[in-house]
């Protein structure tokens with residue numbers, strides 16, 4: 744356990760751990776952007792304008808918002824090659840499925 748004497752409290756801001764924490768907080772935007780393609784730009788903005796509160800906020804927002812690559816979820820593929828449609832709701836169904844994916848209605852037996 745690390746116990747601090749009372750006289751150190753006026754100098755508490757110079758404590759190594761406090762310095763490390765404040766350094767980490769200062770470069771938090773750059774840390775969050777470490778895997779991004781525009782890391783250098785965010786890091787420079789963080790480094791140069793971070794001491795102004797506005798610059799730090801801007802770097803943080805930039806680090807959080809911009810993405811290196813968009814991972815757009817592929818829309819679910821309807822009936823691959825089957826070309827079957829539900830007899831009840833008309834939406835495409837998987838070939839050979841006994842029940843509709845969309846409405847759950849029972850489908851007539853499909854020939855194979």
Ligand SMILES: [Zn+2]
Pocket residue numbers: 829830831832833834843844845846847848
């Ligand atoms: Zn249906």
